[in-house]
């Protein structure tokens with residue numbers, strides 16, 4: 001469940017070639033639980049049919065100020081919306097909105113609302129770079145309008161350049177961010193994810209069953225709540241929208257990457273860092289024709305969460321994970337104290353539907369003041385949201 005669940009979103013579609021992508025935006029919003037009311041401008045109807053939106057959105061398309069059933073559709077929509085999202089937004093829409101012009105249903109609704117507004121512009125590079133367009137965007141941003149910038153890529157007519165509509169996934173993630181509590185806004189949140197891989201030789205590794213799903217869900221949650229997010233990951237997955245991913249492989253790589261951002265406001269060590277690694281990794285692939293079965297002797301890795309706990313800057317919230325198969329809470333409480341953490345996420349990785357590789361999880365949050373909260377079985381995203389609720393609470397207790 002995200003901030004889009006149950007939200008009424010007025011989806012304005014204007015007349016650009018990217019209007020077809022608004023169909024996917026509408027579908028994704030509905031999938032996220034939003035109630036979507038589409039408004040198509042006259043221009044948009046040249047590019048997409050209203051039947052498609054009628055079928056996919058939550059209400060029938062509206063197009064006009066002169067609807068006989070509702071004499072004031074713009075104020076009704078403007079007053080009841082939780083969010084107005086315009087995707088794609090043409091140069092004309094930006095100009096009209098900046099000027100406060102209201103000569104069609106969409107522009108009138110934009111003027112008749114106090115709801116947050118998110119616009120996703122799309123146009124040819126020359127138009128996007130025109131000072132008039134950029135000037136309009138500066139003014140709109142100053143007024144608090146949220147903007148998802150276009151991306152570089154293929155444009156109408158085969159040109160390549162900047163101005164392509166942001167991806168539907170990105171637009172929906174931004175919509176979620178606009179509606180979410182921004183209780184991590186202005187903070188830098190560092191999250192580690194995945195199991196580290198420790199080399200035996202150049203082709204073989206020792207690793208663990210972590211897939212990074214909980215870490216990625218944490219990154220999505222923190223970004224939605226307004227944080228700047230660095231995700232230090234061993235996993236080859238698509239980066240969550242808005243998140244900076246630092247790829248790493250071994251515990252030593254992860255250690256170095258975490259130390260480079262150790263001054264962050266929040267650090268969540270969700271990664272399953274190897275406790276042991278081969279002491280003498282071979283420089284070349286070990287061949288079976290070499291003879292004997294190799295014996296791999298192991299050495300301890302450095303537990304850098306201990307270092308982070310010892311040198312924790314004032315105001316930082318440090319969160320560890322305890323992935324356990326027995327004595328869950330006892331082990332978690334011990335780790336919390338030993339590593340000087342503010343919070344530890346006790347995760348019974350042997351429980352059905354919880355832990356490594358599952359899409360769901362079930363944890364107990366153990367706080368530095370000994371308080372404990374059970375987070376029931378839910379998606380890893382719901383668990384991530386509960387972890388950041390706890391992080392925000394801990395931040396609130398700092399002087």
Ligand code: CTP
Nearest residue numbers: 269271273274301302303304305320321322323
């Ligand atoms: N961790 C770390 N560096 C390591 C090992 C673990 O930073 N070399 C972090 C993990 O990311 C996790 C926390 O420490 O957040 C707990 O890890 P875990 O291996 O469960 O704890 P240990 O103290 O090593 O306890 P044990 O292996 O005995 O269960």
